[in-house]
Amino acid sequence: xxxxxxxxxxxxxxxxxxxxxxxxxxxxxxxxxxxxxxxxxxxxxxxxxxxxxxxxxxxxxxxxxxxxxxxxxxxxxxxxxxxxxxxxxxxxxxxxxxxxxxxxxxxxxxxxxxxxxxxxxxxxxxxxxxxxxxxxxxxxxxxxxxxxxxxxxxxxxxxxxxxxxxxxxxxxxxxxxxxxxxxxxxxxxxxxxxxxxxxxxxxxxxxxxxxxxxxxxxxxxxxxxxxxxxxxxxxxxxxxxxxxxxxxxxxxxxxxxxxxxxxxxxxxxxxxxxxxxxxxxxxxxxxxxxxxxxxxxxxxxxxxxxxxxxxxxxxxxxxxxxx
Numbered sequence: 001x002x003x004x005x006x007x008x009x010x011x012x013x014x015x016x017x018x019x020x021x022x023x024x025x026x027x028x029x030x031x032x033x034x035x036x037x038x039x040x041x042x043x044x045x046x047x048x049x050x051x052x053x054x055x056x057x058x059x060x061x062x063x064x065x066x067x068x069x070x071x072x073x074x075x076x077x078x079x080x081x082x083x084x085x086x087x088x089x090x091x092x093x094x095x096x097x098x099x100x101x102x103x104x105x106x107x108x109x110x111x112x113x114x115x116x117x118x119x120x121x122x123x124x125x126x127x128x129x130x131x132x133x134x135x136x137x138x139x140x141x142x143x144x145x146x147x148x149x150x151x152x153x154x155x156x157x158x159x160x161x162x163x164x165x166x167x168x169x170x171x172x173x174x175x176x177x178x179x180x181x182x183x184x185x186x187x188x189x190x191x192x193x194x195x196x197x198x199x200x201x202x203x204x205x206x207x208x209x210x211x212x213x214x215x216x217x218x219x220x221x222x223x224x225x226x227x228x229x230x231x232x233x234x235x236x237x238x239x240x241x242x243x244x245x246x247x248x249x250x251x252x253x254x255x256x257x258x259x260x261x262x263x264x265x266x267x268x269x270x271x272x273x274x275x276x277x278x279x280x281x282x283x284x285x286x287x288x289x290x291x292x293x294x295x296x297x298x299x300x301x302x303x304x305x306x307x308x309x310x311x312x313x314x315x316x317x318x319x320x321x322x323x
Contacts, residue, residue, distance in 0.1 A: 016254040021231060026246030030234060033096040038105075038232055038248075041089045045107045045131070045230050048085040051078070052129040052150055060154065063199035067174055070200070071127075072187030075150045075178030079185035082148050086133045087182055090144030098236060099137035105232035106132030113224025113256075115208075117215035120157075123208055127152025133182075144182070151177015153190060154200070156207045172196060172203050225255030 027035065052075075059065040059074035066073075075082075093103050112126030133146030153175025173194040178187030197203040212220065231249020238244060 013258070014254065014256040016252060018250065018252050019229075020250040021247065024248050026234075026244060027248060029236065029244055029246050031096065034093070034101075034234070037089070037092050037096045038103075038234075041093065041105055041232070042230055044085050044089045045105075048082055048131065049107070049109055049129055049228070051081060053127075056127055056150075056152060060152070061200050063201045067195045067197065067199055067203070068193055069176065069187075069189055071152050071174065072176035072178050072189055076185050076187040079148070079178070079180060082131065083146075083182040086131060086146045086148070087144060090133055090135045090146070093135045094137060094143050097135060097137060097234070100236055101135075101137065102235040103135040103232065104132070104235075105135075105230070106130070107228065107230030109226060109228025111224065111226030113222060115212075116219075116221045116223070117211060118219040122158075122211050122215075123154075123156050125152065125154045147179065147181045148185070149177065149179025151175065151179075156203060158207050158211065170194065172207060221258050223255075223257040225253070227251060227253040 030038070055074045055078045056071070059077070060070040064070075065077075097103055108128065108130030110126065110128030112124070114121060115123040127150065129148070129150035131146065131148035133144060135144055137143065154172065155170040156172040157169070158171045171194065173192060174190070175193070176187060176189035178185045180186055195203075197206060229249060229251025231247070234246045236244055236246075
């Protein structure tokens with residue numbers, strides 16, 4: 001099995017592909033200044049999404065927020081930072097765009113991964129974030145408008161069962177998210193949350209670490225992936241008042257896994273795992289073919305801002321007792 005250079009850690013096998021939108025064109029109609037700012041916008045959006053991941057790690061996995069509201073608090077608490085990226089980029093675009101131009105831009109990404117011991121699912125998590133805005137110099141229209149949103153979830157398992165798709169019963173299940181416009185955000189938590197521990201650090205130590213330590217190294221595996229994209233359109237008119245559109249965009253898809261010997265060799269265990277994975281796919285397919293049950297609406301979190309510090313607090317009504 002391949003090893004990360006000098007680390008002794010099994011290397012991840014990664015695959016990815018980059019795509020470009022099929023309707024790209026019209027860029028020659030844009031001024032050099034506007035093209036420069038649109039290029040900077042892509043860089044700013046990448047930084048915005050990187051910040052989201054940093055904040056997600058800090059609030060959820062770094063236990064900076066109460067576990068049951070950590071995903072929602074991560075977005076609501078940092079809403080102003082995410083919005084400022086769009087506001088500042090929009091202001092620069094407004095200076096370079098013609099008053100008759102309408103600039104529209106957006107982006108989004110998501111990720112997820114699972115940790116297994118053989119065929120037994122131990123841990124799964126995922127998240128995503130997206131934002132968009134419009135810039136217009138027309139009278140009577142707000143020059144920069146936009147919105148953003150993000151969220152995620154974590155599940156941990158400790159029932160001793162092999163991966164059984166929708167029949168797996170997590171012992172920890174937390175998630176939520178938030179979103180809003182460029183002036184503020186609200187958040188909500190997922191229904192059916194289970195949080196037997198007060199922090200993610202404690203949950204990892206009690207629920208996951210012993211299982212990872214007890215799992216034979218050749219059976220421990222991780223698989224996951226993600227994808228994202230961004231793009232823009234600029235709508236304008238030529239001297240004859242004929243409308244034109246300039247557009248550009250693209251994305252990236254990524255998947256990865258840790259190479260596991262038992263899953264690469266044609267033995268009984270590998271065959272058993274593949275059979276179970278196929279059963280899971282069939283179960284998920286049937287699940288999506290069945291009309292979803294009626295569920296209650298998510299309980300909204302209430303965010304308040306301290307007039308002195310400017311800090312944001314998220315309040316969530318407790319509908320589930322601790323276990």
